[in-house]
Amino acid sequence: MRSEAARELKFRDPARAAALAARLQQTVRQIGRSPVAVMHVCGSHEQAIARYGLRSAFPKDLDVIMGPGCPVCITDQPEVDEAIALARQGIRVATYGDMLRVPGTAASLADVQAEGARIDVVYSVTQAVEIARASSEPLVFFATGFETTAVATAAAMLGDPPSNFFVLSAHKYIPPVMEIVSEMPDSRVEGFLAAGHAATITGWGVFEEFVVRHQVPVVVAGFEPLDILAALVRLVELVRDRSRAVDNMFPRCVTREGNVAAQKQLWKVFRPIGGRWRGIAHVPNGNLRLRDEWSHMDARRNFTIDLAAVWEGAPSLLSQQCICGDIMAGVKSPTDCRLFGHECLPDNPIGACMVSTEGTCRIWHEYNVRDQRSAVVGPAARATARAEAGGQR
Amino acid sequence: MCLGVPGRVVEIHDNEAVVDFFGVKRRVRLELVDETVQPGDYILNHVGYAIRRISEDDIEGTLRMYEELLREASDNDLMANDVRGEVQATASAEVGAKAHAK
Amino acid sequence: MRKLIERVFLGGVTRDAADMDDGAAIPVGDKWLIVTTDSHVIQPIVFPGGDIGRLSVAGTVNDLAMMGATDPLGLTCGIVLEEGFAIDELERLQASIRTTCEEAGTTIVAGDTKVMHRGEVDGLVINTSGVALTRRVVRDRGLQPGDAVIVTGTVGDHGMAVMAARHQFQFEEALRSDVAPLNGLIRAALNAAGTGITAMKDPTRGGVASALHEMAEKAGVSILLREDAIPIRPPVRAAAELLGIDPLFIANEGKALIGVRPEYANVLLRVLHAHPLGRDAAIIGSCLAEMPGTIMLDTGFGRRLVSEPDGELLPRIC
Numbered sequence: 001m002r003s004e005a006a007r008e009l010k011f012r013d014p015a016r017a018a019a020l021a022a023r024l025q026q027t028v029r030q031i032g033r034s035p036v037a038v039m040h041v042c043g044s045h046e047q048a049i050a051r052y053g054l055r056s057a058f059p060k061d062l063d064v065i066m067g068p069g070c071p072v073c074i075t076d077q078p079e080v081d082e083a084i085a086l087a088r089q090g091i092r093v094a095t096y097g098d099m100l101r102v103p104g105t106a107a108s109l110a111d112v113q114a115e116g117a118r119i120d121v122v123y124s125v126t127q128a129v130e131i132a133r134a135s136s137e138p139l140v141f142f143a144t145g146f147e148t149t150a151v152a153t154a155a156a157m158l159g160d161p162p163s164n165f166f167v168l169s170a171h172k173y174i175p176p177v178m179e180i181v182s183e184m185p186d187s188r189v190e191g192f193l194a195a196g197h198a199a200t201i202t203g204w205g206v207f208e209e210f211v212v213r214h215q216v217p218v219v220v221a222g223f224e225p226l227d228i229l230a231a232l233v234r235l236v237e238l239v240r241d242r243s244r245a246v247d248n249m250f251p252r253c254v255t256r257e258g259n260v261a262a263q264k265q266l267w268k269v270f271r272p273i274g275g276r277w278r279g280i281a282h283v284p285n286g287n288l289r290l291r292d293e294w295s296h297m298d299a300r301r302n303f304t305i306d307l308a309a310v311w312e313g314a315p316s317l318l319s320q321q322c323i324c325g326d327i328m329a330g331v332k333s334p335t336d337c338r339l340f341g342h343e344c345l346p347d348n349p350i351g352a353c354m355v356s357t358e359g360t361c362r363i364w365h366e367y368n369v370r371d372q373r374s375a376v377v378g379p380a381a382r383a384t385a386r387a388e389a390g391g392q393r
Numbered sequence: 394m395c396l397g398v399p400g401r402v403v404e405i406h407d408n409e410a411v412v413d414f415f416g417v418k419r420r421v422r423l424e425l426v427d428e429t430v431q432p433g434d435y436i437l438n439h440v441g442y443a444i445r446r447i448s449e450d451d452i453e454g455t456l457r458m459y460e461e462l463l464r465e466a467s468d469n470d471l472m473a474n475d476v477r478g479e480v481q482a483t484a485s486a487e488v489g490a491k492a493h494a495k
Numbered sequence: 496m497r498k499l500i501e502r503v504f505l506g507g508v509t510r511d512a513a514d515m516d517d518g519a520a521i522p523v524g525d526k527w528l529i530v531t532t533d534s535h536v537i538q539p540i541v542f543p544g545g546d547i548g549r550l551s552v553a554g555t556v557n558d559l560a561m562m563g564a565t566d567p568l569g570l571t572c573g574i575v576l577e578e579g580f581a582i583d584e585l586e587r588l589q590a591s592i593r594t595t596c597e598e599a600g601t602t603i604v605a606g607d608t609k610v611m612h613r614g615e616v617d618g619l620v621i622n623t624s625g626v627a628l629t630r631r632v633v634r635d636r637g638l639q640p641g642d643a644v645i646v647t648g649t650v651g652d653h654g655m656a657v658m659a660a661r662h663q664f665q666f667e668e669a670l671r672s673d674v675a676p677l678n679g680l681i682r683a684a685l686n687a688a689g690t691g692i693t694a695m696k697d698p699t700r701g702g703v704a705s706a707l708h709e710m711a712e713k714a715g716v717s718i719l720l721r722e723d724a725i726p727i728r729p730p731v732r733a734a735a736e737l738l739g740i741d742p743l744f745i746a747n748e749g750k751a752l753i754g755v756r757p758e759y760a761n762v763l764l765r766v767l768h769a770h771p772l773g774r775d776a777a778i779i780g781s782c783l784a785e786m787p788g789t790i791m792l793d794t795g796f797g798r799r800l801v802s803e804p805d806g807e808l809l810p811r812i813c
Contacts, residue, residue, distance in 0.1 A: 023462065023463060047739070052794045053797030056799070127441070159424065249455075249458070251454060253437050259425065415732070
């Protein structure tokens with residue numbers, strides 16, 4: 001027990017974190033212009049940055065933009081509506097906890113649960129399978145999350161679940177959306193922090209072609225405070241050196257090929273198709289759907305999903321005015337959006353950037369930010385500030 | 394069951410492991426991990442599945458890599474020395490505080 | 496929930512109730528009569544470390560204590576049962592109620608029992624009311640800039656134990672509720688620090704975050720917390736991390752938050768540590784005049800806002 005605690009502490013050592021933050025400031029300044037914009041595309045990175053207050057330690061001249069990496073946030077309204085429709089039709093639905101309150105077009109799963117629909121919150125797909133096994137009625141698992149989570153769904157499906165277990169797949173695949181963001185005109189993103197857990201599955205090799213095609217570096221990062229800071233230092237170094245490279249800063253979990261066994265299971269069950277992500281329009285190959293061989297387990301092919309009923313009386317689609325895509329590309333700011341702070345609020349989010357606790361819009365709203373470089377002080381930030389002051393000597 | 398937390402394998406029964414996460418034990422499925430896992434190994438868990446075996450060497454390697462990153466600042470860089478000084482001062486203050494607490 | 500109460504129930508109610516502290520304070524002669532009422536519907540009704548019987552007594556005793564009234568005159572106890580409720584379970588709950596009353600030095604002075612048809616109520620509902628006299632009322636709105644914020648022990652024990660039991664999360668480590676009557680602890684605290692104690696609140700539903708938000712908003716101060724100062728048992732921390740739940744949002748049923756003038760903080764801490772229910776008491780933050788209503792957390796790496804929890808805690812995948 002003591003060694004685990006000691007190990008954990010090493011990746012969470014505030015002194016080293018402060019040193020890395022100072023190094024980050026130093027490296028950003030070597031680039032000599034402001035701001036330098038990089039993007040992360042992982043919900044766990046968002047959560048880690050939020051949970052540790054790392055944003056207050058980032059240099060003012062570095063924009064760490066939240067990309068479309070929160071699977072909860074980018075699950076589009078119609079997909080949530082499908083789950084809602086099934087629930088309203090009397091079918092039992094199992095879902096991960098974080099999807100429960102995400103708004104569909106007119107309601108969330110929490111709302112229909114309050115109406116009396118049977119929604120089970122699960123922390124693992126295996127739990128959903130167990131619920132199905134213990135019941136004689138159909139159980140639809142609302143499968144959300146990126147490839148890291150999709151492999152678990154695949155494993156469960158390959159593990160011979162009961163015939164009343166169905167999957168409504170809203171899984172997403174990350175690499176295609178990085179392409180989309182890079183291709184956006186006026187995109188300011190100069191480098192990507194890649195999701196460490198997704199890369200554990202896919203390997204970092206998937207980014208080799210990407211960096212050449214889009215001429216931006218990619219650094220794979222872990223999730224402890226030191227992991228994130230160190231990866232940012234490396235990423236900014238690559239930006240400084242104009243290096244179109246992939247660097248793996250999470251070697252304890254990520255290899256070039258990744259987890260081949262898991263990849264095999266993933267592609268046995270799923271195929272990629274294009275689809276909408278909330279706030280970011282069409283992403284080719286960004287959605288994962290069940291292959292034909294699995295139609296017997298596919299909720300979409302076994303139940304008629306009455307979306308029209310869900311959309312009856314729905315409010316006008318404000319989502320059409322949502323500019324989250326531009327915000328994620330670093331092209332626009334939340335204050336450029338006419339919905340921000342009016343119709344779009346944390347209590348009533350329209351786009352992904354407001355759904356996510358680490359979304360740009362959500363942060364700006366909570367911290368009352370008016371521009372990208374709003375100062376929030378902290379011990380790591382103090383080191384940064386000292387480094388800044390040192391540079392001006 | 395989130396955030397890919399690392400834990401230590403305590404027991405294995407078929408395709409399921411009992412894993413210790415900083416003192417809390419949970420059951421984790423092994424169908425997805427691409428190496429043989431033994432009691433005592435560390436695994437990365439995501440939504441109830443082990444997705445990777447983490448070796449001790451890799452952990453130490455990562456920590457060494459971070460040290461390298463900090464040392465890469467040139468010796469002539471006064472500011473870096475400043476920071477290193479602050480790190481050392483903080484570290485020894487922490488050690489002092491911990492010793493005092495005991 | 497607060498919005499619901501404000502909108503529906505408080506329109507047309509007296510100003511005192513609209514203040515919505517842990518209890519009502521009614522002047523009687525040269526003292527104050529504190530009155531509080533609470534209904535308990537927890538599921539499951541028995542959980543590691545306690546049951547709904549203990550919870551219903553401790554909850555009301557603690558609401559009185561949070562107002563500075565540490566000697567209850569008596570409690571009432573109204574029970575609504577579902578038809579078919581097991582007698583031996585009911586006896587177990589009655590025993591819990593009796594034991595917890597003894598710990599608090601009080602008794603049930605009036606009660607009522609009703610039975611509803613099967614399906615019309617979920618198991619049982621217990622309502623307890625309590626009354627007590629006090630010379631000085633401690634409000635939850637009394638924080639001042641410069642005050643230290645103390646928590647009397649480890650956070651998240653109750654909510655995490657109940658969540659584990661409710662969802663059968665199979666945590667093999669013992670998670671136990673902290674449910675306990677605090678009037679003895681608070682009596683010692685008030686004797687030691689007197690008017691140095693500016694505000695008190697127990698962090699029940701919504702956890703420390705919710706209670707501090709209310710205290711900060713009502714007082715017009717902000718509170719800066721230090722994460723490394725917050726006492727938390729390792730299994731609770733690990734369980735919360737695994738489920739992606741912030742320990743500051745998790746309910747406590749045997750802890751109090753105390754705002755105290757800085758010159759009294761150490762004296763108070765010593766007295767709390769000397770009491771079995773206060774061994775892990777700690778100063779977790781301080782109050783500032785800037786940015787009223789804000790709760791900030793220094794994580795050791797930076798600072799972040801602590802938001803208000805918005806409903807049932809759910810495990811998170813990402």
